[in-house]
Amino acid sequence: MQTELIIVSEYCHKCHIEPSFIDLLQEGGLIEVRTEEGERYLLLSQLPDVERYSRMYYDLSINMEGIDAIHHILERMDMMRRELHSLRNQLRIYRREGIAEDW
Template identity: 45%
Template sequence: METELITITEYCFKYDIEPEFIVSLEDSGIISLITVESEKCIHIKQFGELDRYIHLHYDLQINIEGIDAIRHLLEKVDAMQQEIKELKSQLHLHQ
């Protein structure tokens, strides 16, 4: 399991970002961190999302609140797309 985790310190050094940004994402409930031996770690399953948030924040200058709003809207779009797929499937069954 430990190979699936990376410390915030390592991650921030590798990607040249501020650790406070990662902590702010956790404080806002956008990501979840895992504490191992008193050090906060990121699970590899969150890397894709985290990369998106880094891009939004550092490249597009979007603050934490904006990232949270964007994340929420994208989740709604995904749910609506899933619902459309299900409705299309049901429609095909009735034809």
């Protein structure tokens, strides 16, 4: 399986963002930048995140610390959503087996 890569400089040029913003995201651990043969690349799979972060930064004037905090809150919410889904599935199983009839 080959991972699709996007050249950072081309992406930044087309989206009108500074390459230094990509550096900030990488330094903050929010994205991964790969370097191959002297060229820097973004993973195609992380483009939605980069776009979300760039809207926060450029359109909403949220600094990197704010973006990092929002990122962690959204990760936590997603984890809680998955846990809630799992617990509801377990409850359905118990109800079918007659164990949790009163719930």
